Amino acid sequence: MRPDNESAIPSTVPDTVHTAETPSRRAETGPLTELRSPGISDGVRMWEIARDSRVLDLNSSYAYVLWCRDFAATSIVAEVDGRVGGFATAFVRPRVPDTLFLWQIAVDEQLRGQRLAAAMLNELLDRVADRGITRLETTISPDNPASQALFTGVARHRGVPITRQPLFTAEDFPPGHEPEELYTVGAPRA
Template sequence: MWEIARDSGVLDLNSSYAYVLWGAEFSESSVVVEVEGQVVGFVTGFIRPSEPDTIFVWQVGVDADQRGKGLAARLLHSLLDRLAERGVVRLRTTISPDNEASQRTFGAVARDRGMTLSSEDYLSSELLGEGHEQEDLYTIS
């Protein structure tokens, strides 16, 4: 997962420890897909304690060789299908304004599920610092 995040050019890169820990401690709210023993895609997320009916998706990463094949959307559908059994009915995530690929992916997932995608200002670039672009909050409900 760390290598996919590193090579993506758009995801904030966390330590390899963070990705291993995420897989171990948040496996119920995350998805990893492998091809021939190699991780080629992942979704990391968590159930918000204050909103047990909401999954917050932290990162979606797809290996460069697998991009453009709908893998990210399939991973999100898989996660939402699995979490529906736990009463999760809403997805939230943050997306920077220039990440049109993610905006399209989350829009497609919302349409496929007959749901609505909305967005609002969330985290300003000043708050995030270090030249980080603002992050808007997207909700599928």
């Protein structure tokens, strides 16, 4: 989607203006891993990692690029040896401002098992804590034990409970989609 008046946009406006909201940080997973907010130029790489996961619902490349523009402060990428090797996209639930909803998380297959995903989630939760966000929600399909282990581990690491309840049934999706269960890391809402 291109704005009709694109030529009216000053060329001096940097395209990363929305993304430099938090400084990057070295992850404890290894000296060459950097955790930072995504910029628009990371969108394509995030789309590639989602595509190559063969597990995630692949959204349009536009969705990832747009996400990097508007939800950078609640998302994170892990850069390993100068290349993005994992990402997590999330947003603050509009009507539940103390809850971060994790939309997607994925790590390049070759980098899995090195605690990159756990590092991204913990870093993201640390970053948003000063906004009063105390709870993480996500949905996981019953056939994704890696994801279940990831979120259980994050809850254990942070010393908070994790709960599970039904959310979306298979009938909420087109044929062939698994149901999705809601996992809540943190005290469940009253």
